[in-house]
Amino acid sequence: MGLTLFLVLLLCHKGNTESKTSCPYTCQCFSPVQVLCADEQITSLPSNLSKEVKDFIIMTTKLEYLFPHTLRESPQLTKLVFLNNALRSIHAQAFENLTELQELEISGNPQLDHLFLGTFSKQGNLTKLLLNFNRFKTVHPGMFDSLIQLETLQMKGNVISALPTFLFMNLQNLHVLDLSENKLEELIKLHLEWNRISELADGVFSVLTELKVLNLRGNLLTTFSDKVFGFESFNLKEMNLKDNKLTALSSLGRLTSLSDIILSSNQLSKLPENLFTNVTLLENVDLSENHLTSLPQRIFSNLCGIKMINLHKNNLSRLDARLFEDQDFIQQLYLSDNQLETLPLGFLDHFAIQHTVRLHGNPWKCDCHMWYLHDWVVRNSQDIEMPERMLCESPGFLRRRTVTSVDKDELVCQVSKSTMPDLSSCSLQASSDTIIINCKVEKCSPLTVKVQFQEDGGSVEEHIFKNEPEPFQCRNKTMIENPSEVFPDD
Template sequence: MDKELGLTLFLVLLLCHKGHTESETSCPYRCQCFTLVQVLCADERMTSLPRNMSKQVKDFIVMTSAVAYLFPHTLEESPQLTKLVFLNNALRSIHSHAFKHLTGLQELEISGNPWLDNLTLGTFSMQTNLTKLLLNFNRLKTVLPGMFGSLKQLETLQMKGNTISDLPSFLFLNLHNLQVLDLSLNMLEEVKRETFSGLARLEILKLNSNFISNLTSDTFHNISQLIELHLEGNKISELTDGIFSVLTKLKVLNLRGNLLTTFGDKVFGFNASNLKELNLKGNRLTELSSLSHLTCLSDLILSSNQLSNLPVDIFRNVTLLENLDLSENQLTFLPERIFNNLCGIRTIHLHKNNLSKVEPKLFEDQLLIQQLYLSDNQLETLPLGLLDPFLIQHTVRLHGNPWKCDCHMWYLHDWVLRNSQDIEMLDRMLCQSPGFLRRRTVVSINRDQLVCPVSKDEMTDLSSCSLQASSDTMIIKCKVDKCSPLTVKVQFQENDSNIKEHILKNEPEHSQCSNETIIKSPIL
């Protein structure tokens, strides 16, 4: 069941339990009256609508009943109704005159009827005052031309979750006050240029989860007042330049789950200054061109695509951006100044990419960041100072990376200890190397354990040291200048991974500064 449908059902049943009024004594059989003007009938044994209902009733709701047919006389005794709802019933057929007497009806819903596959022409011919019509989750296959011709006051029309495959030309011609149109979850394959003629006030258009693959440049010419456009879950593979250019008031564009391989602001012409939300999740994007005209954009979702790199200036003019999602792509590198001037950004999602390193000043301007996800990449360490600019309480995810817990990890290790309360899933932030720390949590390691092996070339910087073995004894011999400081540490790692450490320091101020320091220890 659709979430909205389920919520409606829940709220209506909740009201039933609260309703105990004096009108209950005259309430229709098998129904409940929780106010003088509201009647709810929710009985699966009910096969016909009740008669002799009070003339005071304005809202009549029928749910989960066995009512299968609405005849011309069914509602003739209730012409005063302003709201009529049929939700999750067994309706199979509605006579064209079933609502003939309901001339004052303002809201009508006929949803959740799995056997209702058509509506007769003229069904809504007398509902000239109707402002809301919901026909969701039935089995409607076609919509006849002229079906909505008399609904000149209609503001909301929903027909989602049916099996409609085609829309007649000029179907919405007279709906000059329509502001919300939802045709999602149908089987539309093409949108004709004449389909939306007459929708001068349309604000929200939903065509998601159909099979639309073709949009022409004329598709939106008659709905220039559109504020929200939902095209998710279709098969759109290309958007021509200027296709949205007439939508100068558009604030939300959802193209999630299509087949786009590239995207740029040329699809808006030069008229994208009002767009606030752009959703491109789950396409096949390998390239982003300029977004410079999207100067009011606050939410940009680019997750679950195939992006491997981004231009350094891609967000140059998008300075009002607050939420950016680049997760689940193939990014291997981000230019150091790519987020430059995005000072108001709150969330950056970079998880599930292939980042092996990040630049030290990548987040230099993100002082107000609240959520940063770097989890599930290929990061071995983070550069000094990377996470220091953040000024307010923030949430960070760092798990799922092959962290290399050596001396280059000192900065990140100290930052994690100081900010452990801000790191989500800290128990999954594990060392990948070196071997003796593998699978250990970063937070459980002491700083002294973060060491780097010294090569022979580096040994010369520490004076001349040699390693000798004799029987069960290993000898480390270091020649030092007189009074030169030197510290030598020897670590014994036992089978249970516990480490015992022995330290010997050459301290000139308290010694005779001998020329040779020898440490003997058993071979492991």
């Protein structure tokens, strides 16, 4: 009754400009365009509604059924509200003539447990649909397909336990969706793709404790946090955030059951190091088609079950040697179409099983810094997809050559005379299986010699020998702060 009084006061301020004789019996007409029928004795809709009426509100009546073409004489209606009535059934053609409707509410009917498919088939101009506090148990697939202008949809306070796939697919203009106070705890899959969702409130999915798959692809999200699931760990296994506008992510540590995450085709330029902390069941990570320039060294730490990491088409220019040290059982690694010139020593040595790698589309610099990668590619060419597209970008004399076609002797670094160390004081002697490097140095002349042993498997063992003058003995001498090494580009 409080709500009734509120509506009466809301309409009353418009003024009583229509004569009482033209107003339907037991109803109140506060203006020529607004009619309220709120009598507990009403069991059917009035038949003498004025052609001027735009807003028609029926509430707290004993109305039980809406028959075909019930409102055929009022096609001009733009707002229709059924609130706290006794509705049991609504015919699929009850609103067929109401093609101008913009707002429709059917709420507060404890005996109304379903709607027929096609009930809203003619309401292409509808922008607001409220179906709250009825007894709906489910919703038919395609129920809202015709509502292409809909901006607000509420189905709060029903007993809906499941929603069909693609239920909201055609609602391209939807801004507000309220499914609270239902029985969706056992919902396993939730598809909200290709809407215009730009923000998710903390805890919005907190009651969906059995949710396994969440698809938010093709929305307008700029940030995402696991706080949308509440403050407890969640059972979600698959999450799709592809084709949003994401620029920032926070830790997903509450999603301890997550196995598949798709973050591709967003605008991510950096990631937090703790993004996947505690997400130890993760198997597939898709970060392709973003703007990443680097990755935190420990972002995949302790994620021992990962099978696929997709970093295709980013702006990665360097990667840490230990980035994938915990991914022994990786099966697919995609680094194609980035800005990589080389890979650090040992980068690809952690993988224990046969795997597939994509390395094409990078500006590979085929010089002495590529010895490790070149050897790995030659040994593992069967694991590389499209090796014929893995090309040298520089130096010029190797440009457009495939990496596998380049001899290791061609992988050299150019050193200018100004930076070339003086090797005239060093000599090399070979005797049987022993090589002796003999360098004559002045007491205050620094010199570093590196000796590298490379085994067939590609591992390198390095030994460094330095002549480091004592500062107190050479304080009157001119010292070189950054001495060149014998092998400065290895």
